[in-house]
Amino acid sequence: MNIFRLAGDMTHLASVLVLLLKIHTIKSCAGISLKTQELYALVFATRYLDIFTDFISLYNTTMKLIFLGSSFSIVWYIRNHKIVSRSYDKSQDTFRHYFLIIPCLLLALLVNEKFTFKEVMWAFSIYLEAVAILPQLVLLQRTRNIDNLTGQYVFLLGAYRALYILNWIYRYFTETHYVHWITWVSGLVQTLLYADFFYYYFESWKNNKKLQLPA
Amino acid sequence: GTKSSPKDEL
Secondary structure, rough: OOOHHHHHHHHHHHHHHHHHHHHHOOOOOOOOOHHHHHHHHHHHHHHHHHOOOOOHHHHHHHHHHHHHHHHHHHHHHHHHOHHHHHHOOOOOOOOOOOHHHHHHHHHHHOOOOOOOHHHHHHHHHHHHHHHHHHHHHHHHHHOOOOOOOHHHHHHHOOOOOOOOHHHHHHHHHHOOOOHHHHHHHHHHHHHHHHHHHHHHHHHHHOOOOOOOOOO | OOOOOOOOOO
């Protein structure tokens, strides 16, 4: 575990906490894409199939349980909570799941580390995570007033991905035989998707203005 | 790919 990896995981954890804070305390999910949250729940459910079979560390297992639990509870809150669900605007969140899920599944069947159920599901989760933010980014473009917590949530998610790239660079130079093309290419694509958002996020921060993405 | 590796990242 290096500092970039730890910082990346902590940033990821912070993003989840920011979203839970918004949902629990403010009882609102305005500006949050349920589509993206459902895709993340699917990402974790398919990636962590090894949770009971391969023990890596207590840290690893604990984080997996946190990400699984939080992603499914966020979906539950947006769909079923009496007050929270009222702030969800379905008409704006129109991205189709299968438009992302099917290509990722096909790619996972073709490009994987080993052709077994667990490995294909793992590759699928990596590909799906790379694009899962798209419904959220589309929703942000449609939202006129992006509140601070939503902006911070997406910023933290992007920062987590950027830190993972630094982690891979560090590991490549410090560990022998550390080569992971599937995670590297997908991770790079995933981080690039945030480039546009980052640009406007820093602009709004620099000029002390409300965040707004051009349509 | 030829072999699968242990997944120590999240």
